[in-house]
Amino acid sequence: MIVCVCKCISDRQLRAEVRAGADTFREVSRRTGVATQCGRCGSCARAIVDDAIAEIAVQAPLAGGMATA
């Protein structure tokens, strides 16, 4: 789904940037240009990025595997 019409940015692109290491909306915006023109997409884009960041945070402890003593 296209989130930002001005920059033609999809929700998939926003989520991909979070998976690639962007950990704030500002960083995702810097990388993609989302919400940097008219700004109408800002709240929707931020919600998607926040959701993606939360998803990563939940998965992170699981990705570390089990500690061994």
Ligand code: FES
């Ligand atoms: S729709 Fe994203 S900046 Fe205009």
